[in-house]
Amino acid sequence: MKGRNMTRWRDPAKDPRQEKKSPLITAQGxxxxxxxxxxxxRVKRPALSTKVGEAAAQGDRSENADYTYNKKELNRVIARIRYLGKRLDEVQVVDRLPADTSRVYFGAYVTLEDEHGEELAIRIVGHDETDTDKHWVSVDAPLARALLGKGLDEDVTVNAPAGDTTYVITDIAYADPDA
Structure with a gap:
């Protein structure tokens, strides 16, 4: 294989981008x-199809920026529709409380306190629901995995690239505390 650059090949079994995502999702998610x-x-794809058709009707497509842009956007939307359709078939909706609500499980709102006394309130959700602004953490994240099954006042150490952080669980709830 002289002359071929093989540094780009990745073993699919070891490629972190190919990791299987948790199938869990909340009913809201x-x-x-x-x-x-x-x-x-029902809305975006038909609208883009119309725009592509109108732009194509203008003639020469090779220099038609409107056609090129809308065609690329249409392809992106179609890919997203396919991904979401496949993902909706794969996910498992968790819409009931766990038997033991005194422990951290999927869907829990958890309040943590770090070594400096600072509080962090998170919710453990599915991969597709993560939201940094709301502090919704994927069940696949190291923090969530460390919390699962733990109870009130238990210490949890999270291994992170910046170093280990230890938290104490100060509250566990399954209803939105802000509701």
Missing amino acids: YARLKGIHEHLS
Whole structure:
């Protein structure tokens, strides 16, 4: 294989980008994904198809920036629709409380306190629901994995690239505390 650059090849079994995502999702997260899928399928894709058709009718497509842009956007939307359709088929909706609500499980709102006395409030959600602004953490994240099964006042150490951090669980709830 003289002359071929083999440094770009990755073993699919070891490629972190190919890691299997947790199939869990909350009922609210499922409804949100389904809404996005329907909006893209019923509103966005038809609108873009119309724009592509109108731009194509203008003639020479090779120098038609409007056609090129809308065609690329249409392809992006179609890819997103396919991904969401596949993901909606794969996910498992968790819409009931765990038997033991005194421990941290999927869907829990957890309040933590670090070594400096600072509080961090998070919710453990599915991969598709993560939201840094809301502090919604994927069940696949190291912090969530460290918390699962733990109870009130238990210490949790999270291994992070910046160093280990220890938290104490100060509250566990399964209803939105801000509601």
